[in-house]
Amino acid sequence: MLVQGKNYKTIWMEGSSVFMIEQNKLPFEFEIIECTTYQETCRAIKDMTVRGAGAIGAAAGYAMAQAYSAACSDKDTFIAKARFGIEATRPTARNLFYAVERVFYAGKISVENAFLEAGKIAEKDMNDTRAIGSFGNELIGNKANILTHCNAGWLAFVDFGTALSPVYTAFNQGKELFVYVDETRPRGQGARLTAWELNNAGIPHRIIADNAAAGLMVQGKIDLVIVGADRIAANGDTANKIGTLDRAILANYFNIPFYIAAPSSTFDFGCASGDKIIIEERSQDEVLFQEGMDENNQWHKIRVSSPGSTAYNPAFDVTPAQLITGIITEKGIIKSTKEAIESLFNSL
Numbered sequence: 001m002l003v004q005g006k007n008y009k010t011i012w013m014e015g016s017s018v019f020m021i022e023q024n025k026l027p028f029e030f031e032i033i034e035c036t037t038y039q040e041t042c043r044a045i046k047d048m049t050v051r052g053a054g055a056i057g058a059a060a061g062y063a064m065a066q067a068y069s070a071a072c073s074d075k076d077t078f079i080a081k082a083r084f085g086i087e088a089t090r091p092t093a094r095n096l097f098y099a100v101e102r103v104f105y106a107g108k109i110s111v112e113n114a115f116l117e118a119g120k121i122a123e124k125d126m127n128d129t130r131a132i133g134s135f136g137n138e139l140i141g142n143k144a145n146i147l148t149h150c151n152a153g154w155l156a157f158v159d160f161g162t163a164l165s166p167v168y169t170a171f172n173q174g175k176e177l178f179v180y181v182d183e184t185r186p187r188g189q190g191a192r193l194t195a196w197e198l199n200n201a202g203i204p205h206r207i208i209a210d211n212a213a214a215g216l217m218v219q220g221k222i223d224l225v226i227v228g229a230d231r232i233a234a235n236g237d238t239a240n241k242i243g244t245l246d247r248a249i250l251a252n253y254f255n256i257p258f259y260i261a262a263p264s265s266t267f268d269f270g271c272a273s274g275d276k277i278i279i280e281e282r283s284q285d286e287v288l289f290q291e292g293m294d295e296n297n298q299w300h301k302i303r304v305s306s307p308g309s310t311a312y313n314p315a316f317d318v319t320p321a322q323l324i325t326g327i328i329t330e331k332g333i334i335k336s337t338k339e340a341i342e343s344l345f346n347s348l
């Protein structure tokens with residue numbers, strides 16, 4: 001996607017270095033960072049310098065390839081330890097495990113093969129998310145008002161995104177549309193990242209507080225909800241950013257279509273249902289404090305909660321399949337049923 005007239009991907013590899021957009025500094029500063037070792041790439045995943053299902057997957061694949069290039073004596077132990085370390089960074093994101101497994105086996109043939117495989121995963125992510133844009137575009141009528149949660153735009157993937165890819169396609173085709181962007185507490189991926197992306201692309205939007213959705217829906221201001229996914233179980237239950245379940249329940253109540261957009265690499269065909277999905281719990285500081293820049297470009301972390309109180313911070317929730325109208329994949333829009341997911345699996 002274009003940033004100040006230059007085309008960027010969220011993450012890419014040059015030689016054995018991984019380059020990525022530093023997402024913790026957005027929307028205030030646009031910075032590219034370089035990770036020269038698998039340990040540095042792991043740190044970037046863990047501290048959310050790179051975040052979002054597909055981008056995490058690409059980073060994890062690259063990290064596994066970096067580990068192969070660093071392994072010397074006792075290679076098997078080194079690689080097993082590296083794999084464990086990469087997988088421990090973000091437990092909910094399915095794409096991470098998908099990528100690590102593929103590169104792990106590719107690297108058994110040669111280091112070059114590991115790098116090749118990691119590159120293929122990133123390439124596939126771009127192709128899949130572009131296709132999701134074309135299929136999802138069919139759901140967007142002219143003058144549609146769309147609600148999205150968190151950031152499932154190009155920053156969450158290698159490019160294009162999932163929930164926002166149909167928005168980009170529709171907008172580029174000249175459709176008039178408007179996006180309501182959930183702030184997405186506690187980390188504010190909506191207010192910071194989705195809003196930055198939409199600003200960048202000139203797409204009309206407004207940020208809303210997380211608890212504003214019902215009020216907008218009851219007034220008929222939302223035609224369609226599209227969100228991303230971090231892991232989709234074999235029965236269609238879907239883990240996504242905390243707060244997604246609330247939107248799904250609301251959309252269901254108000255009879256508004258609620259779509260998940262995700263590539264097949266986000267499906268966990270071995271996970272029978274949503275209750276088996278491990279939900280990442282993150283630092284309570286994300287709830288208790290907020291970070292940002294003042295008008296003099298000074299970075300601040302301030303407490304926005306009662307001193308002495310503690311917080312509980314699950315990063316994701318699981319939306320039951322029956323609340324999902326459909327899933328926009330790179331193969332088309334499918335129902336959130338076991339049968340539809342099985343036939344997606346068989347078509348891969």
Ligand code: MRU
Nearest residue numbers: 051052053150152156228229241
């Ligand atoms: O914790 P994050 O920012 O890595 O969360 C993942 C997400 O970006 C969202 O849950 C998103 O909706 C699905 S991934 C594109």
